[in-house]
Amino acid sequence: MKTIMSCLALIALAVFTSAAFAQEPTLASVEVKFDTTTDDKNADSKLDVYVKTSEGQEVAKSEGNEGRWDNNSSHTVTLQVEGNPTRGEVANGSVTLTFHPHGADKWEFNYKVTLKFSDGSVIRKEFNGCVLTQHDARRTDSIK
Secondary structure, eight states: OHHHHHHHHHHHHHHHHHHHHHSOOBEEEEEEEEEEEEEOBOTTOEEEEEEEOTTOOEEEEEEEEOSOBOTTOEEEEEEEEOSOOBHHHHHTOEEEEEEEOSSSOEEEEEEEEEEEETTSOEEEEEEEEEEEESSSOEEEEEOO
16 A cells, blocks of 8 residues: 555656646746937837737737937837746747837837746847838837
């Protein structure tokens, strides 16, 4: 009887341990670094940044980022993570930038997204040659 109980305890331990290890890492933080190139972002123009799953569900955001971003300058925006999205849900997702210029503004930039997960893993994606204007105020880029 003692042997049977010991075997059952070992089986239960193996099942629960493997289930704990099988959990997919979740999104812990998101940072986006913007490098303005040859045309600055005006002080009164605002920028919203969203990370979404491949199904379009918003999982991180930062809205209303304002201030003058001069030519050849860098600015880092930290997004607020919403819920507990998994790496799998985010890895095939997208980044959406929405530009809210006050009047005429053309902003030229490159940007890098850094997604950090609960297990210490990281996804980094760079986008170069980006332009947002009052006429073309939104862009969506794939994280994949």
